[in-house]
Amino acid sequence: MTRSHRTRATAAVGLLCSLALTTACSSGKESTGKGEAGPVTGKISVTYLQKQGDQEYFVGEAAGARAKADELGIDLKVVNLGNDANKTVSEVQAAIAQKVNGVIIVVPDPAVGPQVVQTAKDGKVALLTSDDQICTTGSDPAACGKADLVPRIGFSGTQMGSEVGKRAAAEYKKANWKAADTRVISAWKQDVTVCGDRVKAAKQAFGTAVPGVKTIDVPTDNTPTGAQDKIAATITANSGVRNWVVWGCNDENVAGGVTALQNAGISPDRVIGVGLGAYLACKEWGSGKPSGMKAALFINGEDVGALAVQTMYDKLKKGKEFPAEGFAPTTMVDPSSWKSSGLTCG
Numbered sequence: 216m217t218r219s220h221r222t223r224a225t226a227a228v229g230l231l232c233s234l235a236l237t238t239a240c241s242s243g244k245e246s247t248g249k250g251e252a253g254p255v256t257g258k259i260s261v262t263y264l265q266k267q268g269d270q271e272y273f274v275g276e277a278a279g280a281r282a283k284a285d286e287l288g289i290d291l292k293v294v295n296l297g298n299d300a301n302k303t304v305s306e307v308q309a310a311i312a313q314k315v316n317g318v319i320i321v322v323p324d325p326a327v328g329p330q331v332v333q334t335a336k337d338g339k340v341a342l343l344t345s346d347d348q349i350c351t352t353g354s355d356p357a358a359c360g361k362a363d364l365v366p367r368i369g370f371s372g373t374q375m376g377s378e379v380g381k382r383a384a385a386e387y388k389k390a391n392w393k394a395a396d397t398r399v400i401s402a403w404k405q406d407v408t409v410c411g412d413r414v415k416a417a418k419q420a421f422g423t424a425v426p427g428v429k430t431i432d433v434p435t436d437n438t439p440t441g442a443q444d445k446i447a448a449t450i451t452a453n454s455g456v457r458n459w460v461v462w463g464c465n466d467e468n469v470a471g472g473v474t475a476l477q478n479a480g481i482s483p484d485r486v487i488g489v490g491l492g493a494y495l496a497c498k499e500w501g502s503g504k505p506s507g508m509k510a511a512l513f514i515n516g517e518d519v520g521a522l523a524v525q526t527m528y529d530k531l532k533k534g535k536e537f538p539a540e541g542f543a544p545t546t547m548v549d550p551s552s553w554k555s556s557g558l559t560c561g
Contacts, residue, residue, distance in 0.1 A: 268295025376416025
């Protein structure tokens with residue numbers, strides 16, 4: 216992790232809000248009488264479980280987590296869950312069997328939330344989520360009360376979506392398009408709460424700045440190929456549309472949409488894609504060819520991984536309560552600015 220990334224992660228720690236919610240903590244310590252164990256006095260061990268661990272954002276997140284763990288002297292194990300909800304629960308059980316003190320998790324499916332929470336509680340390990348939210352009482356975090364949400368480290372979905380919508384509106388105005396000739400494609404995995412937060416905020420910000428443009432919601436699996444296939448069908452069904460704006464939950468959705476539009480013969484000057492992540496957008500820009508990807512919000516997985524590990528350490532070693540949510544910083548980048556932003560394009 217670079218010096219600038221450490222600085223940003225440290226600064227992000229200062230933004231954490233307080234939380235009147237306790238979670239299970241540690242192993243082999245004296246009982247507090249609440250189904251929890253006391254603070255860890257020896258070396259801390261933590262397991263970091265990630266969905267889609269081969270996705271570039273999560274690769275960066277794991278790297279940031281490992282760097283912070285090395286700095287703090289934590290034994291850290293990172294596990295790729297892929298998209299397997301069943302593996303999620305079994306890996307939490309395996310972590311408990313290995314006597315870890317804490318589990319940080321990015322769930323493939325929020326429906327496993329209550330089972331994960333109960334398993335961690337029974338095993339007396341501290342549980343912290345990163346990126347995606349889970350609920351203690353139900354499968355849909357959006358339907359849960361704030362007190363039932365597990366503490367989370369990541370980004371503000373509303374803030375990110377607003378930035379995407381504002382930039383899309385600015386690009387739209389610059390292109391001097393007309394609402395009647397334009398459609399917005401909003402693509403995301405619709406059972407992921409944080410994705411819904413992002414696209415809802417993008418639509419609201421865009422609509423405030425540019426009223427009258429119709430939006431087409433496209434359900435995807437949050438992968439480039441999945442988004443490409445679904446968006447290709449949408450383009451076919453709307454063959455009379457001249458100009459397209461594309462946003463989504465992540466860079467994968469937008470990159471898939473931009474590719475689908477390109478394959479449909481729509482030129483880059485008639486496409487405004489605003490990514491979220493920038494790790495795929497930068498590859499488009501690095502090619503030097505004209506692209507429909509006009510900008511992207513740079514979200515650094517390294518910052519989230521580092522912040523999650525630091526937050527877990529503060530809980531286990533110092534007894535500091537988890538925040539309800541902790542947010543890492545974001546930066547809007549484009550073909551002219553991404554290299555100077557600190558974004559590393561794999």
